[in-house]
Amino acid sequence: MTDFFSLLQIYKWSIPACIAMSSALALIGSQWTARERSAQIFVLGQGSSLGVVMGLAINILLGTDFHHWSLGLGLLSGWGTLFLSDYLIGRRSQQNHIFLTLFILFLALTYLLTAITPSLETHMASTYFGDVAVMSDFAARTSLVLGILFVAGALKYWRQLSLTSFQLVNHSWIHSHAQNRIFDLTTILLTTLSIQSMGYLFTIGSLFISTSFAAQRSTDLKNYTRKLLLISSLGSLIGFLVSLISTNLPTVPCLLLGQIFMGLILFRMNSK
Amino acid sequence: MNTLIEVENLRAFSRDNVPLTPVVSFDLAEGEVLFLRGENGAGKSTLLKTLLGLHKKYEGSFKLHIPSTQIQYLPQLGNLHFHIPLSLEDMCSGPLDSPLLQGLDLKKPWNTASGGERQRILLASVLAKKPRLIILDEPFNHIDKEASELLEKRLSEYFHDHPQSSLIVVSHRPLVKVWSTVRFLEIK
Numbered sequence: 414m415t416d417f418f419s420l421l422q423i424y425k426w427s428i429p430a431c432i433a434m435s436s437a438l439a440l441i442g443s444q445w446t447a448r449e450r451s452a453q454i455f456v457l458g459q460g461s462s463l464g465v466v467m468g469l470a471i472n473i474l475l476g477t478d479f480h481h482w483s484l485g486l487g488l489l490s491g492w493g494t495l496f497l498s499d500y501l502i503g504r505r506s507q508q509n510h511i512f513l514t515l516f517i518l519f520l521a522l523t524y525l526l527t528a529i530t531p532s533l534e535t536h537m538a539s540t541y542f543g544d545v546a547v548m549s550d551f552a553a554r555t556s557l558v559l560g561i562l563f564v565a566g567a568l569k570y571w572r573q574l575s576l577t578s579f580q581l582v583n584h585s586w587i588h589s590h591a592q593n594r595i596f597d598l599t600t601i602l603l604t605t606l607s608i609q610s611m612g613y614l615f616t617i618g619s620l621f622i623s624t625s626f627a628a629q630r631s632t633d634l635k636n637y638t639r640k641l642l643l644i645s646s647l648g649s650l651i652g653f654l655v656s657l658i659s660t661n662l663p664t665v666p667c668l669l670l671g672q673i674f675m676g677l678i679l680f681r682m683n684s685k
Numbered sequence: 686m687n688t689l690i691e692v693e694n695l696r697a698f699s700r701d702n703v704p705l706t707p708v709v710s711f712d713l714a715e716g717e718v719l720f721l722r723g724e725n726g727a728g729k730s731t732l733l734k735t736l737l738g739l740h741k742k743y744e745g746s747f748k749l750h751i752p753s754t755q756i757q758y759l760p761q762l763g764n765l766h767f768h769i770p771l772s773l774e775d776m777c778s779g780p781l782d783s784p785l786l787q788g789l790d791l792k793k794p795w796n797t798a799s800g801g802e803r804q805r806i807l808l809a810s811v812l813a814k815k816p817r818l819i820i821l822d823e824p825f826n827h828i829d830k831e832a833s834e835l836l837e838k839r840l841s842e843y844f845h846d847h848p849q850s851s852l853i854v855v856s857h858r859p860l861v862k863v864w865s866t867v868r869f870l871e872i873k
Binding site: 443444446447449572575576578579582583584585587588624628631632633634636637 | 737738739753754756758759760763765767768769770771772774775776778792794
């Protein structure tokens with residue numbers, strides 16, 4: 414038991430950071446799924462990953478340890494991916510093949526970069542499969558603050574944001590609102606930060622797991638949002654605690670399985 | 686009367702330069718109703734989308750004399766299943782005592798509501814914003830006779846109460862109420 418509490422002490426920033434970030438990502442993923450653009454955010458994640466890996470490669474080649482390279486290049490690459498995918502799809506109704514092509518392109522470039530840069534493979538693995546256990550306190554605190562700020566801001570405008578998503582998917586979106594541009598930019602910022610600090614798997618999982626379960630059998634926006642946040646936050650907490658109790662288990666899969674577990678519980682509760 | 690929109694020799698094209706609409710010219714003054722008629726595929730919806738900036742490839746010109754924030758648009762009501770499970774009340778951005786909402790169960794989920802219930806919610810939200818120009822694309826499709834009469838009645842009341850507002854409507858169903866100024870434009 415003492416060991417468990419000492420582990421809690423070690424991860425005092427990582428645990429709340431994961432909870433805040435998974436909640437923020439769940440809200441983001443919900444709106445992108447509602448806009449029928451979940452494939453686009455998937456590609457955006459891969460684009461940001463490429464930028465993060467490029468930052469790592471630069472650090473290795475220059476012999477520096479300047480982590481802001483990864484974040485900066487990840488943001489730039491994420492923004493470029495969003496811009497490119499928006500431009501390429503235009504108003505085409507068939508979009509998935511374009512998103513998949515872009516995904517493969519970014520994956521191939523990431524692999525190419527890894528192959529030609531010495532000692533990058535280990536870093537690339539942590540970019541993909543997660544680095545929550547060794548996340549620095551600075552990264553955890555940044556994720557925590559930005560995650561909480563995003564959740565608070567998104568919930569304040571949640572209904573408006575949901576109606577905007579409806580208009581976008583209903584093709585009745587004729588007015589541009591600054592709020593929507595801010596939503597796009599915060600999506601890039603949080604997705605990139607999450608990929609850099611917690612990995613691609615955690616990021617993509619948190620974007621889509623909660624909304625997939627919460628959308629089932631919810632009666633209205635309030636009920637749905639409550640479920641969304643319960644699945645993401647409580648699921649991440651349960652997953653993290655399980656990974657601390659059984660130290661052989663990797664953290665990120667536990668976090669995602671925790672979210673799926675919470676989703677299944679709520680689904681079962683609603684079916685009764 | 687002020688002109689809200691001027692359209693001159695406007696013609697929309699596809700990406701491959703195939704004409705999607707005939708060449709169209711018209712003006713719309715405040716208080717007027719413009720009824721666009723034509724066969725399926727004649728380009729009525731594309732014309733509306735061009736005026737709204739949703740379709741970018743065109744020849745000719747058009748000028749809006751009001752800011753785009755004063756325009757509201759309702760596209761054709763498809764059988765849209767929305768991922769976020771909104772109730773009708775969540776969907777409604779206007780006052781809940783609107784005559785259009787009377788008798789509706791606002792707790793009902795959007796995804797299981799009928800075409801008439803959906804259209805009443807959407808139109809109530811549009812009218813609540815008090816726009817100068819309303820653009821409606823087949824507002825009476827997929828809804829029963831009673832609901833379409835209610836929609837048209839509420840629309841005509843709105844334009845009676847807001848004489849500076851105008852309407853462009855595409856519909857296969859003729860208007861049955863008496864409107865003060867309706868002009869017809871054949872799209873063929």
